[in-house]
Amino acid sequence: xxxxxxxxxxxxxxxxxxxxxxxxxxxxxxxxxxxxxxxxxxxxxxxxxxxxxxxxxxxxxxxxxxxxxxxxxxxxxxxxxxxxxxxxxxxxxxxxxxxxxxxxxxxxxxxxxxxxxxxxxxxxxxxxxxxxxxxxxxxxxxxxxxxxxxxxxxxxxxxxxxxxxxxxxxxxxxxxxxxxxxxxxxxxxxxxxxxxxxxxxxxxxxxxxxxxxxxxxxxxxxxxxxxxxxxxxxxxxxxxxxxxxxxxxxxxxxxxxxxxxxxxxxxxxxxxxxxxxxxxxxxxxxxxxxxxxxxxxxxxxxxxxxxxxxxxxxxxxxxxxxxxxxxxxxxxxxxxxxxxxxxxxxxxxxxxxxxxxxxxxxxxxxxxxxxxxxxxxxxxxxxxxxxx
Ligand SMILES: C[S@@+](CC[C@H](N)C(=O)[O-])C[C@H]1O[C@@H](n2cnc3c(N)ncnc32)[C@H](O)[C@@H]1O
Numbered sequence: 001x002x003x004x005x006x007x008x009x010x011x012x013x014x015x016x017x018x019x020x021x022x023x024x025x026x027x028x029x030x031x032x033x034x035x036x037x038x039x040x041x042x043x044x045x046x047x048x049x050x051x052x053x054x055x056x057x058x059x060x061x062x063x064x065x066x067x068x069x070x071x072x073x074x075x076x077x078x079x080x081x082x083x084x085x086x087x088x089x090x091x092x093x094x095x096x097x098x099x100x101x102x103x104x105x106x107x108x109x110x111x112x113x114x115x116x117x118x119x120x121x122x123x124x125x126x127x128x129x130x131x132x133x134x135x136x137x138x139x140x141x142x143x144x145x146x147x148x149x150x151x152x153x154x155x156x157x158x159x160x161x162x163x164x165x166x167x168x169x170x171x172x173x174x175x176x177x178x179x180x181x182x183x184x185x186x187x188x189x190x191x192x193x194x195x196x197x198x199x200x201x202x203x204x205x206x207x208x209x210x211x212x213x214x215x216x217x218x219x220x221x222x223x224x225x226x227x228x229x230x231x232x233x234x235x236x237x238x239x240x241x242x243x244x245x246x247x248x249x250x251x252x253x254x255x256x257x258x259x260x261x262x263x264x265x266x267x268x269x270x271x272x273x274x275x276x277x278x279x280x281x282x283x284x285x286x287x288x289x290x291x292x293x294x295x296x297x298x299x300x301x302x303x304x305x306x307x308x309x310x311x312x313x314x315x316x317x318x319x320x321x322x323x324x325x326x327x328x329x330x331x332x333x334x335x336x337x338x339x340x341x342x343x344x345x346x347x348x349x350x351x352x353x354x355x356x357x358x359x360x361x362x363x364x365x366x367x368x369x370x371x372x373x374x375x376x377x378x379x380x381x382x383x384x385x386x387x388x
Contacts, residue, residue, distance in 0.1 A: 044340035048129040053095040055332035061310040073231035074107035090178025091122035093132035102144040126157040173232035185277040186210035196279035228387030237280035238306040238379030245376035309376040327367035
């Protein structure tokens with residue numbers, strides 16, 4: 001089937017699906033724009049100026065739940081006389097890296113001696129707010145540099161879908177809340193902002209396929225960078241076979257766009273282009289590359305599980321009953337990770353800054369009017385580089 005025909009077919013299917021669900025889908029209905037020239041590609045880093053650092057308590061809580069496993073990884077990796085190397089893949093602005101990196105340094109130095117030199121390499125997209133990362137390193141009381149010497153931080157601004165370091169360099173790799181981001185947007189979902197929440201099987205299938213390709217590539221590249229016996233801990237949104245999670249927040253964000261379309265702020269065509277290409281993985285997706293003999297690209301899985309994710313704002317809401325505060329908390333988190341990608345998806349000729357403010361103000365109002373628990377799942381995977 002040619003791509004054009006596949007698109008045409010999908011569009012008609014979507015029309016049918018939309019009618020049967022009782023809401024209007026975001027496909028364009030006027031002549032001339034029924035066939036987008038390409039799937040939109042809009043991936044951007046987190047909201048800058050330290051905004052992500054200030055609005056990522058959910059991610060910090062998830063990371064805390066991985067620290068025991070991370071300690072075990074630091075206890076297990078083989079150490080010689082060499083400088084120890086910790087890589088932090090997808091650091092963003094750094095706040096959430098401080099505790100895992102401190103933990104790794106403490107455990108490695110308990111084993112190798114307190115004077116042992118340690119190199120810490122943070123990586124992220126070139127457009128990441130690295131200034132906030134270095135400010136955090138210098139000024140945050142929780143910085144892993146506090147009260148120590150012989151620790152050498154640096155940063156690499158390149159996608160990790162490329163080889164970032166010479167082979168065999170890394171003792172411990174930390175990777176939290178990043179690999180849900182796809183390397184590219186595989187499809188424009190017409191009924192959701194997040195393709196995995198789409199009711200359309202073809203959209204979900206395209207997302208799962210992209211995620212499978214990216215997972216394999218990520219593992220192949222990280223395996224090359226790891227030393228024999230090196231460990232990679234990867235933590236990212238997970239899902240259960242019967243539950244994806246994130247339904248409340250993603251549903252209200254989609255509802256926000258539907259409201260804005262009804263009010264004439266966005267056209268169908270504009271809304272089709274607004275996608276945030278992130279998606280959770282199931283345990284079966286995580287294990288898939290390892291299906292033959294339990295090994296893939298020189299790696300094996302030491303532990304993989306899906307946990308229930310923490311709801312960091314619900315306790316306060318139960319005590320205070322303040323739905324506006326609950327809404328502000330979750331709006332900050334959603335904007336921190338998806339805001340810049342949404343901005344990139346909007347026509348640059350429009351006032352994108354004003355529009356994104358409006359989107360998240362409306363989103364916050366919707367959350368406050370319908371307060372719920374944020375149900376979500378976390379995938380936690382510890383991998384070991386085979387050899388020696
Ligand atoms: C939600 S933040 C996670 C930050 C931090 N690790 C944490 O635990 O809070 C996701 C980060 O992944 C980065 N990212 C997404 N795709 C990437 C890629 N292909 N290469 C490098 N970093 C990427 C984003 O730029 C962003 O900084």
